[in-house]
Amino acid sequence: MFNAEFLDLRQLAEAIPDGSILGIPADYGGVSIAGTLALIRRGARNLSLVAAPVSGLQADLLIGAGAVRQLEAAAVSLGEYGFAHRFTAALKEGSLRMQDATCPALHAGFQAAEKGVPFLPLRGILGSDLLTLRPDWKVIQNPLADEPDPIVLVPAIRPDVALFHAPLADRHGNVWIGVRRELVTLAHAARRCFVTVETIFEGNLLEDPLRAPGTLPHLYVDGVVVAPKGALPLAFSGHYPADHQALNRYAEASRSQEGFEVLLKEWLHG
């Protein structure tokens, strides 16, 4: 637990068993596409994805590849590139169980898990039909108020595994995430955490006063894979832009399952 291992992509995929609850970031927040394709290559099945707090290409790829049983997210979309077609098709076929949420409820769920408490209260949401889709979200009277004050409780979210991409890891297994603090929360919440990184930092990230505050300590990191350009074709903020051509091609090809499979084969073996 307290010693992160350095792995290759195949070992990473083998370390995430079928049926896992997998915590993943938003498409703009450090998605490990390299790790995602490794899971598909392994033939992963029955994953439950939980997005922190939305997803896009990553969820669509895994759904199209038949790896996903359930998805919890506040939204799924390819952003500028349009709808996530494999996600939509799976919902229409009834082959995907969708747990619709709202962004702050997911953030709060991960925060509850990192605190080790069963739930957190949250303002807003009252009046939304999400409450009818989510019987696990409870409305209670604020126990500290004298006046009527209904408030929503959302349960802790404890993923089996967190998977994301980050700029740097050192040889101790510390991972520099920079300003992406939701990745720290996600890692704290999850039982295990695997990270792909652009490159190795020679030295100790925790001893660098500028980098330490943006570092996820090795205590929460179970495995690191060096995977340069591991977020492509998504943008990796501050490092490289999105591959617009690849994403436009994906948005077009994934309109049909056949088109998706042709493109996926290319991405897996290309």
Next chain:
Amino acid sequence: MADALFLAHTLARLVGGSRSLAVGTNSPIPAAATLLAREQNETMTISILGSPRHTPFTDGGRELFDFAAQGRLEAFFLGGGQIDGAGDINLLAIGDPTRPKLRFPGSFGSAYLYSLVPNIVLFREEHSPRVLVPKVDFISAAGSGPDGTYRPGGPRWLVTGRAVFRFDGQTFRLRSIHPGESLEEVTALTGFAFQLDEDFGETPGPDSATQALLQGPVARELAFAYPQFAARHFPIKDHQP
């Protein structure tokens, strides 16, 4: 139909006095409005979700939501697959949400921010009876109430490609129609009932100084957040003094 620059100007007018303004993902015209509002008011705090260059937050994805729940966020732009006359919005699905006829991306932060941020400006370019409906199929976020709940926020305005509505807490009132639109056509294309606002008129377009901002600094910044959209709709034309 009004163009993207006209709409960005119209949205920016409705949030101009705010000290803090944010916009979610996948909202290029509201993002342009946000950038314009800051050009016109340099003390304004803005956040364009998903664009690190345009967000001041350092404590993860939750910070915007915590900021809003504390009352620090004064204005926010939201859209809707369907918007009804009670100000309810649907960002989820048409038909049964568990086996939808049409599925939208999802509710995002709407269920939360809609009731917490005082000045919510709704924006949907398409002005049609399939978008502006008598009653939404699914309430991602409710326009008012429920009674007896903590609710400092709510919708104040709705801007479409043809018109501007003001929300009075219960229903929409037509404030203005964009140049070239007729009241008859706007009425026919609106699926919910509405009244005319007291000072109904024509939506004013940008003056030359605003036009220069839209085609200069706004266009340049927008290209960082929405490169494809900016290239298509916000050509950079620097006006030399």
